[in-house]
Amino acid sequence: MRAVTATMRAAASEARANPGAFWSQLAAMALNDIVWVIFWALFFNRVGTLRGWDQSRVLLLFACLTTAGGIVLGVLSNARRVGELAMNGGIDAALALPVPPLPYLLVRRIDAVNLGDLVFGFGLFALSGSPSVERTLIYVCGSLAGAAVLAGFLITVGSLTFFLRRSEAGELGFHAIILLASYPVDIFAGVTKVMLYTAVPAAFVAAVPANLIEDFNLRDALVLGGVAAGFAAMAWSVFSLGLRRYTSTALWTRA
Amino acid sequence: MNARWPWVSVSSAARRVARDRGQLLFAAGFYVVVASVLAALWRAATEVNGGTVAGYSGLQLTWYVVAAEAVTIALNTRLIEVIGDDIASGAVAAELLRPAPVLGVRVCTELGRCLPRLGVCVAIGAVLATTTAGAPPDATALALAAPAVVLAVFCNLIAQHAFAGIAFWLRDARSMWFLYHKLVFVLGGMLLPLQVMPSWLHTVAAWLPFAAMAYVPARLASGHVEPQLLLVQLWWLGVMWWAARAVFNAGERRLQVVGG
Numbered sequence: 001m002r003a004v005t006a007t008m009r010a011a012a013s014e015a016r017a018n019p020g021a022f023w024s025q026l027a028a029m030a031l032n033d034i035v036w037v038i039f040w041a042l043f044f045n046r047v048g049t050l051r052g053w054d055q056s057r058v059l060l061l062f063a064c065l066t067t068a069g070g071i072v073l074g075v076l077s078n079a080r081r082v083g084e085l086a087m088n089g090g091i092d093a094a095l096a097l098p099v100p101p102l103p104y105l106l107v108r109r110i111d112a113v114n115l116g117d118l119v120f121g122f123g124l125f126a127l128s129g130s131p132s133v134e135r136t137l138i139y140v141c142g143s144l145a146g147a148a149v150l151a152g153f154l155i156t157v158g159s160l161t162f163f164l165r166r167s168e169a170g171e172l173g174f175h176a177i178i179l180l181a182s183y184p185v186d187i188f189a190g191v192t193k194v195m196l197y198t199a200v201p202a203a204f205v206a207a208v209p210a211n212l213i214e215d216f217n218l219r220d221a222l223v224l225g226g227v228a229a230g231f232a233a234m235a236w237s238v239f240s241l242g243l244r245r246y247t248s249t250a251l252w253t254r255a
Numbered sequence: 256m257n258a259r260w261p262w263v264s265v266s267s268a269a270r271r272v273a274r275d276r277g278q279l280l281f282a283a284g285f286y287v288v289v290a291s292v293l294a295a296l297w298r299a300a301t302e303v304n305g306g307t308v309a310g311y312s313g314l315q316l317t318w319y320v321v322a323a324e325a326v327t328i329a330l331n332t333r334l335i336e337v338i339g340d341d342i343a344s345g346a347v348a349a350e351l352l353r354p355a356p357v358l359g360v361r362v363c364t365e366l367g368r369c370l371p372r373l374g375v376c377v378a379i380g381a382v383l384a385t386t387t388a389g390a391p392p393d394a395t396a397l398a399l400a401a402p403a404v405v406l407a408v409f410c411n412l413i414a415q416h417a418f419a420g421i422a423f424w425l426r427d428a429r430s431m432w433f434l435y436h437k438l439v440f441v442l443g444g445m446l447l448p449l450q451v452m453p454s455w456l457h458t459v460a461a462w463l464p465f466a467a468m469a470y471v472p473a474r475l476a477s478g479h480v481e482p483q484l485l486l487v488q489l490w491w492l493g494v495m496w497w498a499a500r501a502v503f504n505a506g507e508r509r510l511q512v513v514g515g
Contacts, residue, residue: 028433035437039446046308046451047300168281176288183292187299192291 003099008075008107015110022112029116030123033066036182037124053184056128060213063125064139065181065206068146070118072154077111079151082158082239083170092248102155102239135213142209145228149204152231153177155239162242173200181205201227260355261363268367282372283379286328290383293446294320298388309450315477316448317388321380322400322476323445323469326407329373334365334412335435338419339428348510358416358503365412373408392478399482400475406488410495411439411468417499423506438463444470448477467491 016022037059044055053061072079085091085105094101094108125131125139157173180202188196196203204227212221272278297316300308311319331337338361341347350357384391391397418435422428440446442456443465449457460466471484 032433032437035441039441042441042447042452042456043300045453047304050296050299050303166277168277168284172281172284172288175285179288179292183296187296188292192295 003097004103004107007099007104008110011108011110015112015115025112026116026119029113030120033062033117033120033124036062050184051186053186057210057214058184059124059128061184061206061210062182063121063129064143064146064209064213065121065178066117066124067121067139067143068150068205068209069178070114070116070121071143071147072151074111074114074116074118076106076151077109077114078105079154080158080170080174081109082155083161083167084158086158086161086242086246087165087167089248091243091246101243102236106151106155129213134216138213138216139209142212142224145224146205146209148228149201149231150177150181152228152233152235153201155235156231159235159238159242162245176200177202177205181207201231204228260360264360264363265367265370268364269370272368273371279371279375282328283375286324286376286379287383289328290321290324290380291387293324294384294387309448311448311450311477312392314388315392317384318391319448319473319477321384322404323473325373325376325380326404326411326469326472327439327445329369329376329408330411330415331365331368332436333432334415335419335428335432338416339422339431342419342422342428342506347507351507351510357507358499362412362416362499366409369408369412373404377404391476393480396475396478396480399480399485400472403472403475403485403488406485406492407468407472410464410488410492413492413495413499414464414468417495417502420499420502420506423502423509439465439468442466443468444473448474464491464495 040055040058040062044050044058048054078085081090082105091101091105094104097104121143125136129135129139131139154170154174154177158167158170160169161167177200180196180200185193185196185203185207204224208220208224212224294317297308297311297320298313301311301313301316306312308316347357350360353360381391415432415435418431419428421431442460442463444460449460449466449470452460460470467488467490471488474481475484
């Protein structure tokens with residue numbers, strides 16, 4: 001645990017090494033997120049409400065998504081690069097260390113751009129989420145659970161590269177879950193909606209936490225916690241199994 | 256100088272991409288997800304709004320979305336960043352040694368890379384829209400949308416080169432692509448038709464070049480017979496080409512003075 005904490009501290013120092021670039025990247029992502037808020041404002045200005053979703057509820061969804069996304073893609077930025085690392089020999093460096101490879105890889109790199117999401121998520125919740133002690137607690141726990149689901153899914157699809165020898169599945173999985181998570185889940189129906197709660201668990205990343213903040217119930221909270229634990233366990237298992245098939249490229253790269 | 260370089264650049268790049276099944280599959284998969292989600296959103300919006308939103312029916316919005324997404328996803332999202340990196344690393348300075356203009360070769364090569372992806376996305380989009388919403392709203396408008404799709408991609412590529420040219424001076428265009436794409440997403444009408452916007456924003460968006468890159472082919476594909484929109488695209492194509500040439504000429508002169 002100490003080694004993982006020390007690695008994370010080193011990654012944070014590395015990200016802050018160029019303060020100008022750090023803050024400009026953070027601001028660029030925040031600006032990017034603001035454009036999405038403008039889109040939803042224009043959309044709901046014209047449409048009103050959509051199957052129970054209105055502007056304030058979608059902004060809550062967006063706050064949960066950017067917070068969970070900021071944690072996974074900013075703090076654990078290698079979660080989305082597992083496939084790329086497996087293809088390019090990027091895991092070699094981790095295997096030589098006396099620490100479990102997956103936790104080390106996850107905290108090895110912090111991405112300043114996506115930390116902008118995290119900051120934006122907090123800000124959006126503070127401004128539009130009507131924060132009370134209870135709602136803030138649900139928001140924090142819900143976003144952490146959403147982050148666990150997102151990280152678990154990304155590591156799982158990235159680890160498929162060990163078996164398939166191609167990283168496109170991981171990249172497509174990343175884009176699919178982020179995109180699907182950023183829309184109200186009730187616009188979908190039938191098989192697509194079932195898929196959002198199972199194969200591509202986008203609903204658990206943002207929509208379920210946002211619904212819990214608005215209307216808390218214990219059953220949904222327990223389901224979210226169970227799904228988060230399930231995806232974390234699946235990610236660990238698939239990565240560990242895949243690692244047995246990993247072959248070095250003899251290129252000493254930086255994870 | 257061999258006058259065949261534009262054709263050679265386009266065709267060789269297109270052949271390379273067409274052979275890379277993984278890249279085409281990725282583009283197709285990504286396109287299906289994005290177009291399905293946005294089309295579902297807009298169809299749901301029309302259902303709760305009495306069948307139309309800003310004058311568009313669910314069928315029209317589905318065709319709007321598949322066209323707008325096809326012309327955007329066919330492009331390399333991070334092209335501005337790549338061009339900026341090539342300028343900063345000196346790769347562009349090496350390209351000056353070729354007996355062909357740097358900007359022309361780059362635009363033609365990128366157009367060649369886009370065309371196979373565009374073909375795949377357009378084909379999938381047509382199937383997706385027909386199966387989920389229905390046949391194209393108007394055959395004449397769809398025929399006009401065909402050249403508009405290619406013009407939109409061409410216009411977007413040239414504009415990205417003009418934007419990325421800032422790297423000749425700043426040595427970095429990484430944050431530019433973020434901003435540029437968001438302008439195309441909203442003011443270009445990729446995410447929503449310009450008619451959905453408040454009238455003042457609609458007017459602003461209509462005067463900017465971004466509408467030529469997504470809104471025009473999407474508007475035509477949604478069944479609106481407005482051939483004058485092709486003239487708007489040709490106008491912006493000319494303006495963007497002039498701007499990109501001016502930026503690259505000034506930038507290349509700077510490279511020759513300062514070194515790559």
